[in-house]
Amino acid sequence: MVPAQSSIRNWTRTACTTGLHVMLLAYSIVVLYPFFLMIVTSFKSTREIFFSPFGLPAQPGFETYLKVWKNASFNVYFANSAIITGVSVLLILAVGSLAAYGLARYNFRMNTAIYLFFLAGLMLPIRLGIVPLFLLMKNLNLVDTRSALILTYVANGMPFAIFVLTGFFRTLPGELEEAARLDGCGEFMIFHRVMLPLIRPALATVTIFNFVPLWNDLFFPLIFIRSDALKTIPLGMTLFFGQYETEWGLLFAGLVIATIPLATLYLFMSRQFIKGLTAGAIK
Amino acid sequence: MRVIASSAGNFLRKHVYVAFILPALLIYVVFLVYPLLSSLYYGFFQWDGITRGAFMGLANFKKLLAESPYNVRFFSALKHNIHFFLMTMAVQNLVGLAFALILSRGIRGASVYQTIFFMPYTMSVIVLGFLWSLILNPTWGVFNKLLATVGLSGLARPWLGDMATALPAITLVNAWHWVGFPMLVFLAGLEAIPAELHEAARLDGAGGWKLFRRITMPLLMPSITIVTILTFIGNFNAFEIIFAMEGSSGGPYYATDVLGTLFYRTAFGEAGGFSGQDIGLGSAIAAVMFVIIFAISYLGTRFMRSREMQY
Structure with missing residues (x-):
């Protein structure tokens, strides 16, 4: 009786696990199929897209890609996205770690107040300041420049960077600083040579947390950028979709090109991506 | 000139944290805090295109909620x-x-x-x-x-x-x-x-x-x-x-x-x-x-x- 019962229990458990796997696999298909479809369709002719939507392309051709690359300026968009995101992230790291160090390692009267003042930015719906921000950029003659985006992104990046980096700097032992000071290091040298290298993991978190949303942002480029030569990938996509509304092969090829950079990075660094992007919500 | 420079130098030597914090504070205040706070009171004014006109109290809010x-x-x-x-x-x-x-x-x-x-x-x-x-x-x-x-x-x-x-x-x-x-x-x-x-x-x-x-x-x-x-x-x-x-x-x-x-x-x-x-x-x-x-x-x-x- 006993072995029979336990084998029934084993059987139910296996059935249950199998059921869960089926569910998880089914949802994996729901996630992956649109991307598969996107890639396959980008190699099809317009006729094929309409008459055999699920089939593989009869003669896969790169014409769509050549045409997209020639007619749409994805190389320009890509360069703009790279410059704007890259410079913004570097400045967030530089300016943010300086401030975090000042707040974490020096005692002065306004310390806590300034720290909380920065942290308040984590809770505020920052985009709602866009009208005054736009007028400010206009007065500074920065509308339709990369600097408008970079300055906005650096300001938006401060609260999280300072929150994470201050926490890390506070954990470092004070003896390090004192020893370096006795060796005759200046304050900036201590920060730069001794303390900064010790918080590399936190810098990685701040990098990914900012890199992905900035790379993907549409809102601020939509407001600030007018010239085609300054458009980022997301903003360029809106232009591209308006122009080639009916040429579906091209549209899908454009989507593939826009997806490739981050998808490739994610493929190789998914662990770091997940950790960086959920930082703050997960301790 | 030199007096000012050296007294600024003295101030910074004593309060070196200011040099660390100032860049972040400046960018944060100018490009985030100031726009966000301004957006709260711009609605109380009349606007002609992008030029701010007269103060008009709650008129914009009334228009939004009741007109x-x-x-x-x-x-x-x-x-x-x-x-x-x-x-x-x-x-x-x-x-x-x-x-x-x-x-x-x-x-x-x-x-x-x-x-x-x-x-x-x-x-x-x-x-x-x-x-x-x-x-x-x-x-x-x-x-x-x-x-x-x-x-x-x-x-x-x-x-x-x-x-x-x-x-x-x-x-x-x-x-x-x-x-x-x-x-x-x-x-x-x-x-x-x-x-x-x-x-x-x-x-x-x-x-x-x-x-x-x-x-x-x-x-x-x-x-x-x-x-x-x-x-x-x-x-x-x-x-x-x-x-x-x-x-x-x-x-x-x-x-x-x-x-x-x-x-x-x-x-x-x-x-x-x-x-x-x-x-x-x-x-x-x-x-x-x-x-x-x-x-x-x-x-x-x-x-x-x-x-x-x-x-």
Whole structure:
């Protein structure tokens, strides 16, 4: 009786696990199929897209890609996205770690107040300041420049960077600083040579947390950028979709090109991506 | 000149932290705090294009809340934001919780599933929004063709063009995009619950649902708070997904118009909606959105925190 019962229990458990796997696999298909479809369709002719939507392309051709690359300026968009995101992230790291160090390692009267003042930015719906921000950029003659985006992104990046980096700097032992000071290091040298290298993991978190949303942002480029030569990938996509509304092969090829950079990075660094992007919500 | 320079040098030597903090503080105040605070009072002025005119008290707010067609558009957008939030909680966050519960049981391949489910999270709203609007396109898209293949062609419809299905369809695409985030937050929350608690309860005879209801749920409250508040802030700031899939007027016929698109159209001017640009009215919308988002996320956090328990 006993072995029979336990084998029934084993059987139910296996059935249950199998059921869960089926569910998880089914949802994996729901996630992956649109991307598969996107890639396959980008190699099809317009006729094929309409008459055999699920089939593989009869003669896969790169014409769509050549045409997209020639007619749409994805190389320009890509360069703009790279410059704007890259410079913004570097400045967030530089300016943010300086401030975090000042707040974490020096005692002065306004310390806590300034720290909380920065942290308040984590809770505020920052985009709602866009009208005054736009007028400010206009007065500074920065509308339709990369600097408008970079300055906005650096300001938006401060609260999280300072929150994470201050926490890390506070954990470092004070003896390090004192020893370096006795060796005759200046304050900036201590920060730069001794303390900064010790918080590399936190810098990685701040990098990914900012890199992905900035790379993907549409809102601020939509407001600030007018010239085609300054458009980022997301903003360029809106232009591209308006122009080639009916040429579906091209549209899908454009989507593939826009997806490739981050998808490739994610493929190789998914662990770091997940950790960086959920930082703050997960301790 | 030299006196000033050397006294500044002395000041900095004594207060070296100022040099560390100043750049960040400057950028933060000029490009974030100042615009955000200004957006709260710009709505009290008359605007002629981008030139600020006379102070006009609550006139813009009255227009927004009590004058047709502005109030119709405003309350319909607010209603859509609320629907969007409630549907997202029910679909995205419950599914995220379900996946977290499954994956926390140490199922084989858990980290692979996790990586796959989180993948869309790293991609841009505009790319995924465009991709899904091609898939859902009534003449060309594969979704309706897929329904036809499995014999459900009766269900096929222009999902994004039908006023009844447009917002639910966008909610599903949005959930598909972000579900990895609540899943991971819940997963981390579940992993933080000490295993002894579950064992002790099981020894006391609690099983399945009771275990979940009495032990897991209360201890998961901190994660539930974070996910709920972040979902609320995200949904009430929504703009890009609507812009990508339905345009800045939240079509079809404003069926997906949310506060974000209404604000954008009003403040920056666009075809449809009110003609041209109205910075005064736009700022009034921004101020109302600010108050709603700030008040509800603050009160919501406090209320939900009070229901969290310690162990």
